[in-house]
Amino acid sequence: MKIITAMAVASAATLFSPRGAAAEAAGPQVVRFMLQNGMDCLVIPDHRAPVVTHMVWYRVGSADEEPGKSGLAHFLEHLMFKGTEKNPSGHFSKILASLGGQENAFTGNDYTAYFQRVTRDHLEQVMSFEADRMTGLVLNDKVVNSERDVVLEERRMRTDNSPAAQLGEAMQATLFVNHPYGRPVIGWEQEIKKLNREEALAFYRRYYAPNNALLVVAGDVTPDEVKTLAEKIYGPIPRNDAIHPRTRPSEPEAMADRRVVLADTRVAQPSLTRNYLAPSYRTAETGEAEAIDVLAHVLGTGSLSRLYRKLVIEKKIAASAGAWYGGVAYDTTRIGISATPLPGVALEDLDRAVDGVISEIVENGITQEELARAKTKLVADVVYSWDDPFTLARMYGAALTTGLTIETIQKWPDRIRAVTADEVQKAAKKWLASRHFVTGYLVKPPAPPEKRS
Amino acid sequence: MKIITAMAVASAATLFSPRGAAAEAAGPQVVRFMLQNGMDCLVIPDHRAPVVTHMVWYRVGSADEEPGKSGLAHFLEHLMFKGTEKNPSGHFSKILASLGGQENAFTGNDYTAYFQRVTRDHLEQVMSFEADRMTGLVLNDKVVNSERDVVLEERRMRTDNSPAAQLGEAMQATLFVNHPYGRPVIGWEQEIKKLNREEALAFYRRYYAPNNALLVVAGDVTPDEVKTLAEKIYGPIPRNDAIHPRTRPSEPEAMADRRVVLADTRVAQPSLTRNYLAPSYRTAETGEAEAIDVLAHVLGTGSLSRLYRKLVIEKKIAASAGAWYGGVAYDTTRIGISATPLPGVALEDLDRAVDGVISEIVENGITQEELARAKTKLVADVVYSWDDPFTLARMYGAALTTGLTIETIQKWPDRIRAVTADEVQKAAKKWLASRHFVTGYLVKPPAPPEKRS
Numbered sequence: 038m039k040i041i042t043a044m045a046v047a048s049a050a051t052l053f054s055p056r057g058a059a060a061e062a063a064g065p066q067v068v069r070f071m072l073q074n075g076m077d078c079l080v081i082p083d084h085r086a087p088v089v090t091h092m093v094w095y096r097v098g099s100a101d102e103e104p105g106k107s108g109l110a111h112f113l114e115h116l117m118f119k120g121t122e123k124n125p126s127g128h129f130s131k132i133l134a135s136l137g138g139q140e141n142a143f144t145g146n147d148y149t150a151y152f153q154r155v156t157r158d159h160l161e162q163v164m165s166f167e168a169d170r171m172t173g174l175v176l177n178d179k180v181v182n183s184e185r186d187v188v189l190e191e192r193r194m195r196t197d198n199s200p201a202a203q204l205g206e207a208m209q210a211t212l213f214v215n216h217p218y219g220r221p222v223i224g225w226e227q228e229i230k231k232l233n234r235e236e237a238l239a240f241y242r243r244y245y246a247p248n249n250a251l252l253v254v255a256g257d258v259t260p261d262e263v264k265t266l267a268e269k270i271y272g273p274i275p276r277n278d279a280i281h282p283r284t285r286p287s288e289p290e291a292m293a294d295r296r297v298v299l300a301d302t303r304v305a306q307p308s309l310t311r312n313y314l315a316p317s318y319r320t321a322e323t324g325e326a327e328a329i330d331v332l333a334h335v336l337g338t339g340s341l342s343r344l345y346r347k348l349v350i351e352k353k354i355a356a357s358a359g360a361w362y363g364g365v366a367y368d369t370t371r372i373g374i375s376a377t378p379l380p381g382v383a384l385e386d387l388d389r390a391v392d393g394v395i396s397e398i399v400e401n402g403i404t405q406e407e408l409a410r411a412k413t414k415l416v417a418d419v420v421y422s423w424d425d426p427f428t429l430a431r432m433y434g435a436a437l438t439t440g441l442t443i444e445t446i447q448k449w450p451d452r453i454r455a456v457t458a459d460e461v462q463k464a465a466k467k468w469l470a471s472r473h474f475v476t477g478y479l480v481k482p483p484a485p486p487e488k489r490s
Numbered sequence: 491m492k493i494i495t496a497m498a499v500a501s502a503a504t505l506f507s508p509r510g511a512a513a514e515a516a517g518p519q520v521v522r523f524m525l526q527n528g529m530d531c532l533v534i535p536d537h538r539a540p541v542v543t544h545m546v547w548y549r550v551g552s553a554d555e556e557p558g559k560s561g562l563a564h565f566l567e568h569l570m571f572k573g574t575e576k577n578p579s580g581h582f583s584k585i586l587a588s589l590g591g592q593e594n595a596f597t598g599n600d601y602t603a604y605f606q607r608v609t610r611d612h613l614e615q616v617m618s619f620e621a622d623r624m625t626g627l628v629l630n631d632k633v634v635n636s637e638r639d640v641v642l643e644e645r646r647m648r649t650d651n652s653p654a655a656q657l658g659e660a661m662q663a664t665l666f667v668n669h670p671y672g673r674p675v676i677g678w679e680q681e682i683k684k685l686n687r688e689e690a691l692a693f694y695r696r697y698y699a700p701n702n703a704l705l706v707v708a709g710d711v712t713p714d715e716v717k718t719l720a721e722k723i724y725g726p727i728p729r730n731d732a733i734h735p736r737t738r739p740s741e742p743e744a745m746a747d748r749r750v751v752l753a754d755t756r757v758a759q760p761s762l763t764r765n766y767l768a769p770s771y772r773t774a775e776t777g778e779a780e781a782i783d784v785l786a787h788v789l790g791t792g793s794l795s796r797l798y799r800k801l802v803i804e805k806k807i808a809a810s811a812g813a814w815y816g817g818v819a820y821d822t823t824r825i826g827i828s829a830t831p832l833p834g835v836a837l838e839d840l841d842r843a844v845d846g847v848i849s850e851i852v853e854n855g856i857t858q859e860e861l862a863r864a865k866t867k868l869v870a871d872v873v874y875s876w877d878d879p880f881t882l883a884r885m886y887g888a889a890l891t892t893g894l895t896i897e898t899i900q901k902w903p904d905r906i907r908a909v910t911a912d913e914v915q916k917a918a919k920k921w922l923a924s925r926h927f928v929t930g931y932l933v934k935p936p937a938p939p940e941k942r943s
Contacts (some may be wrong), residue, residue: 104557104670105739200745207667207870214663215678217557225668225742292653292752293660293930299746316843344746477746 056260059331065327068260071275072267074276075248077315079433079443081255083426089256090164090427092152093171098246099224100146100285100368108224111144114189117151118142119180121173124357126180129166133257146218147367148438165271168378171245171274173406174238181234185337189230192223200301201479204310207297208477212312215286216368246277253434285368288314290474300482306356307480309384311374311391314473317366319440326364327452328460329468333362333372334402334411335403335461337396341410344376346392354382354390364451367439372468384478399470403463416450518882521713522896528701529728532886532896533716534708536879542709543880544616545605546624547887549704552677553670553738553821559689561677563640565598566690568605571595572633574626579633582619591616599671603707603892607880610710617723620728624698624727626684627691642683653754654932657763660750661930665765666908668739669821699730704890708883739820741767744926753935759809760933762840764827767926770819772893779817780905781913782921786815786825787821787864788856788914789847797829798852800847807835807843820892825921837931852923853869855915869903 068080074295102109120126133140138155153163166190196202206221223229224284252271254263291314318326337344337360348355358376395427422428436446512779521533555562573579591608593616606616649655659674666672676682705724707716744767771779790797790813801808826850831840875881876909889899 104668105737107739195776203745205742206742210667210742211748212663213674214660214667215557215560215681219667227740227742228668284558286560288677289663290658290681291660292656292754293753294753295660295664296749297746298749301745378814393781 040245048239065473072272076271078252078267081429084257087096087157087257089157089160089258090154090430092253092430092434092439094148094150094251096249098145098147099222107220108229109240110149111223113234113240114142114144114149114299115184116237121169121175123169159202161266168270178234200299204299204477204479208312209477211295211297212475215288242423248272249274249280249438253430256428275292276350295475296479300480304479304481306377309387310477312475313468315372315468317370318364328456328464331411331456332461332464333360335407336360350483365435367440377457395469398465402458408458412453415453507681525725529703529724531705531720533713534882537710540610540710542610542711543607543883544611545603545706545883545887547601547603547704547891548618549891551598551600552675553572560673561682562693563602564676565685566693567595567597567602568637569690574622574628576622598907621723629687631687640704653752653757657752657930657932661765661928664748665928700727701729702733704889706881706883748928751931751934757932757934759830761830761839763930765928766921768825768921770823771817781909781917782815784864785910785914785917786813788860789813796847801843818888818892848922851918855911861911865906868906
């Protein structure tokens with residue numbers, strides 16, 4: 038079975054951004070209710086096709102791991118496919134495949150989620166399966182040891198084989214020196230190697246419980262149907278009273294500029310990346326995150342963006358340039374900027390040109406035209422997401438497990454429309470003129486240093 | 491009362507290095523024994539003056555704090571002067587002052603230590619006091635809150651008022667991305683602010699116990715006298731069976747070069763610092779740490795060192811240049827290099843020149859003359875330490891609480907003498923040609939960036 042893993046901040050970044058989506062009050066209607074055992078439930082009806090997406094999200098991710106045990110949340114996600122007494126390993130996947138269904142899972146900094154897509158008549162079956170493995174996971178050392186090798190290979194493929202991914206890890210670790218977002222979701226290799234059955238089960242028992250879970254069902258169902266089924270199937274699972282809201286260490290004030298350089302012969306295209314510390318939708322002041330979304334759009338989305346116009350079109354020093362904002366995160370998150378130089382252009386020069394573009398916004402703000410265009414595009418992009426219950430389910434799941442509300446999502450278009458140019462400039466001043474950033478250079482190794490004697 | 495705090499890696503760095511000391515078999519004789527309750531005891535007799543140094547070291551430091559509670563070990567060190575039922579706050583200090591005695595304490599990454607220096611007839615009295623506060627600490631919120639302000643002020647004075655200290659913190663956090671040595675001993679400001687009475691007491695109860703302590707008595711005493719007193723005074727304190735050997739997260743392999751730049755108008759003298767990850771005496775392979783000590787000496791101790799000769803004398807680009815090795819640490823530690831440029835010299839140029847000096851050793855090794863000179867000096871410096879029981883006590887305390895043995899210390903001169911030029915070159919190749927380092931630039935802020943349009 039294939040397991041995908043979404044690296045959290047990166048995946049969260051797409052949720053409210055142009056490639057992702059958000060729902061408007063006029064958009065999809067959702068119904069939320071809670072079971073007696075504390076299980077949070079959300080239904081997103083969509084009757085255009087007789088298909089349902091069933092997801093269970095746990096409010097636990099890599100940022101909840103203990104120091105020294107990085108990768109445990111993701112490792113457990115893999116192990117969750119290893120069977121229970123009732124459904125031994127492979128049993129359910131076989132049934133699901135025979136029904137033409139799909140299943141998968143992903144782990145982020147703040148959540149771990151499991152999902153299936155089936156025709157509507159099989160909803161009860163997948164629910165029963167998910168309920169069974171919420172508490173019934175059975176693991177033996179052989180299975181655990183072999184799955185650890187799978188994860189190590191996954192790490193080698195994703196990170197160690199990719200200079201860009203290695204640089205990303207180093208930048209993340211350098212930007213977040215105190216908060217656990219500094220470590221990779223997949224874990225550090227030397228720590229993955231030491232993960233074992235006991236630790237996986239302890240983590241499972243601590244965090245997997247109905248009162249730490251969010252059920253999302255999207256598609257050809259009614260809220261009443263889902264409620265009846267959820268009460269019957271998830272209702273009997275006892276709550277875990279040891280579950281508390283998450284508190285994680287915060288970042289110290291940054292005093293120094295940080296730069297990370299990764300030189301690797303495999304680098305085909307050098308690039309420059311900046312990551313700035315920024316508040317998430319949960320931690321930001323009212324309207325601030327929306328202003329940052331507009332800022333990132335004006336700065337770096339599309340060929341009319343500041344970065345593209347200045348670096349690619351006017352100065353002709355970059356082949357590409359962009360910006361993004363990872364607003365959906367439980368704690369303080371990132372604004373990212375990246376650019377690739379044209380041949381012969383030094384990263385230092387590109388770096389200074391990026392500073393120039395940022396300074397221009399910090400000092401003079403954005404135009405009304407840019408503001409209007411960004412808002413229109415951000416809101417318009419949302420509409421596309423309404424067409425796909427799976428995207429919607431994923432968006433609501435990520436939002437609700439990172440401390441947001443349905444209202445945050447539904448009023449997001451209105452709040453984007455309310456952003457002013459002043460607020461955008463204020464956000465630029467506060468977050469892009471701060472010292473709390475890291476710059477990454479991805480380069481080919483220089484020629485060996487000349488000897489000095 | 492004044493409390494000093496030794497920042498651990500920095501203070502450990504001096505222990506085996508020229509400014510510090512180590513003892514030779516022909517040097518001071520020490521006697522070590524263990525009480526029934528697991529308290530480790532070391533006596534260093536020295537009868538030249540009727541004075542004793544009495545120290546209790548706990549095998550707990552800032553690297554043992556939980557994430558989000560940085561500064562707790564050091565905060566508790568302060569609070570340990572706030573009194574017990576038997577000895578209310580200030581009581582003992584007054585008595586000690588009236589006897590002409592001294593007392594103080596210090597916290598490092600790996601240990602927290604308390605000491606008194608008194609005439610020999612008062613040893614029992616200070617022992618009784620220290621034994622009393624090992625378990626009898628009494629704290630109320632008022633005292634705790636006011637002491638927290640003292641610590642915050644200490645942080646402001648030491649770190650926030652010093653660009654060099656700020657850079658040091660940022661470099662430490664950037665070098666150690668996973669291991670708790672990445673956080674400052676004094677703690678991050680935002681976390682110090684949240685420390686409270688309950689947390690301090692929980693930390694105290696968890697780590698302060700005879701079987702987590704090392705008693706060091708140096709001076710005008712015999713081992714028998716100390717044993718009798720220790721059994722009488724410390725012996726009755728019950729052991730804490732919840733104390734286990736420390737295991738801390740290790741560092742991932744470094745793939746990217748990291749640079750930290752601190753620009754501050756208060757910088758009078760720009761400087762360049764490099765910190766390389768390196769094994770400590772406890773974690774190194776046999777003979778490796780000794781080879782690094784020789785390497786650091788050849789590279790950067792004194793006016794005959796490579797760095798000084800090349801940068802200060804030959805190239806005339808630096809006002810000073812040096813290197814050190816912080817070998818006494820429980821976990822992986824650092825080799826440091828620093829240099830200050832002459833006016834008009836760019837740090838980038840100094841940086842490249844430092845690379846040149848390192849490459850020269852990595853590629854061609856050191857000369858027999860350099861090797862012999864380093865060994866002679868390193869061993870000779872040790873002799874000076876024999877003269878000071880306090881220095882000896884501190885050296886043994888740091889060594890034994892970071893996992894070293896008496897033999898490591900006593901055979902150190904012999905092991906230094908056994909280091910070969912090949913081993914030094916091998917150490918340079920392994921640790922100074924690695925990617926696991928961070929470079930720090932301390933600079934005045936540049937003129938405001940020119941506007942690009």
